[in-house]
Amino acid sequence: MTDPILEADHVGFTYRGGAPVLEDVSLAVHQGRNVALVGESGAGKTTLLRILLGLARPTSGLVKFDGSPLTRTRLRDYRRAAQAVFQDPYSSLDPRHTIGRIVAEPLRGLGLGTDRDRVTDALDAVGLPADTAGRYPHEFSGGQRQRIAIARAVVCDPRLLLADEPVSALDLTTRVRIVDLLASLGVERDLTILLVSHDLGVVAELCQQTAVLEHGRLVEQGDTAAVLGAPSHSYTRKLLASVPRLPS
Amino acid sequence: MSLLTVDGLSVRDQAGTSLVDDVSFTVEPGDRTGLIGESGSGKSLTALAVTGLLPAGLTASGEIRLGGVDMIRASERRRTAVRGRVASVVFQEPLTALDPLMPAGRQIAGPLHRFQGLRGDALRNAVRAALDEVRLTDTDRIARAYPHQLSGGQRQRVAIAMALACRPELLIADEPTTALDVTVQAEILDLLDRLVATHGTALLFITHDLPVVANVARQAYVLRAGRVVESGPTLDIIERPTDPYTRTLVESARRFDAALGRDRD
């Protein structure tokens, strides 16, 4: 089997003089298999994501990209292969930049040229017309902004998309459309998704593998069907029991 | 007489745009009613109009009778008398709904003092009882704590305690659990359910979350772009939606619900 694109190898994180935020977290993302990281606030999801994005260094353990440790010299290659979508569509777009400039940012930052066609392609891939590029973020709704954020994330043709609660801030009907978009992008562009979410329904829809994080530790990990269908850890069971269900 | 009657409520902004359009519904004493809608549906504005708290620049027309008082046309004094005593509100964001500069205990004491005239020891005991009722058992520590020192779930419990402190006849909850973790949400919904049943309070529950409202409200009104597009018993709406928008909502909810259910067997 080929190396996983991204791997956390016994990652731990503690603030200086504080309690551990992450302890001994190991998980691997293989091409073609979407992974969900499930947990509530205080579980350490955000910290883990920052570490996996190369924005922070773990205090113990390491992050591996394509089988080898993620070092500073490999960071640029890593970023070309792995991009991110964030939770708040009202905070993730610079209000003073045009959409075109926003979507083209990874091309500029990663030395990939400023080909306008790639921007138009990315916008098209998320279902937005080409003239979107000349407009400003405030002219768009939450769902459209998230599409723009996704366009920015896929413009450099990454293999991996790290999505931090990408639909939590959206309405139900918009949520469905974005989840569908992520699923179809995954197929069309051979894109694997690492999804951080507390929404088990979305997790069940998108990800084949699920890891459950509680207080900085991975308490359960495996095929989504198994983890959600027959959870072995009490916390996972509690999570599942808490999800409001439609009457059948 | 109904506890709350909303008849042909319309809300317009200064430019004349209609934000709420001819909305009508009633809430009887002890009832549990849901207002279902996504962003832009006008559900929160309806709640604000009902309590006479529309922001400046918006005008309401139609009729709203809450506890017998016309909440659109009555004087501010009469409307203030209704708030807290007849109806009170729990909002979505407890961090902004609570005063960040006041300890939780003092914030709960406020309405207790105002409506029941309690002071001194009697007031302190009432605050403790209120905290107990919302299952914040470490009452002394919580009473002294500032909102930012409490978790989201704890803050929401404090907000509920404040809202129920004066035993209103109607509790309006506007997306009270949307900002909370799913396990905390389950606890808060459970708490609301119990308190409302214990005190016979009527509940107007506003949300976009179909599974949540299905478990909370007996009947519901679906709002879209300021209009009521469907109404009736909640179970009927979910099982046999007639309006196309409602159908889309239900299908969306069923998708995620089914994905979960598929794995659960």
Next chain:
Amino acid sequence: MSRRRSLTLAVGLTLVLIPAVAVIVSFFWLPFSPDDTSGGRLAPPGGGHLLGTDKLGRDLFTQLLLGGRIAFATGLGAVGVGGVLGVSLGLLAGFATRWLDDAAAVALDILIAFPTLLLAMLIVAGAGASLGTAILAIGFGLAAVVARLTRVLVKQVLSREYITAARVAGISWPRIVATHVLPNIGPVVLVNLALQTGLAVLAEASLSYLGLGTPPPNASWGRMLFEAQATVLTAPRAAIAPGVALIALVIGVNLTADGLRDLADPTRRRSR
């Protein structure tokens, strides 16, 4: 822009531009030479003297124009110094973390506790009175306020997700500062600087009034006010002229700054 705002801006700009134009013209032409004392002491308007003469026989209107040069020079100079210094310090403080951040916050608060005027007086008393020291002194005083504002704004911007997105997109920190931080804090800082200009002009006038500003024989509205005190009952013109000029300019600057607030709102930008 609302009608009230446009009106504010229009009035403000008028009150600022009229003296500005007059001052610019003064570099090419003055009604009388500044040293010409032939007009007779405290003479009423007439004989070419628009506002009469001061107690030394010099044309009052000419002195007013010269004072205007000082007012604008100090206003713009001090705000320039304060702006550059303040924004730089604020940027550094905004990026500082943990103990460095706390130290910066405390240092700024201490500096701000000094009234700008007092701080300026201390600096001028130490360095000697001249236009340059006055500009620097007032500039330092303003820098502290600008730095504190900048620090808060920088921290706000740094907490936005588009900064994280830029880092994930491989953008370097200097480029992030140039393309994301500065454009987002810029408008608010500029409006604040515009407001500070009025304070700077007043501070210079106060310094000159106290004899700590530009030394004689250079004119300054503040010093003109001081010198006119002795004869305020017999020839009030000598006090009213610089007084009105000062008030009008400061009000004009403040109204302009207020009218510019809309600049700080990014949702007003129109699509291309």
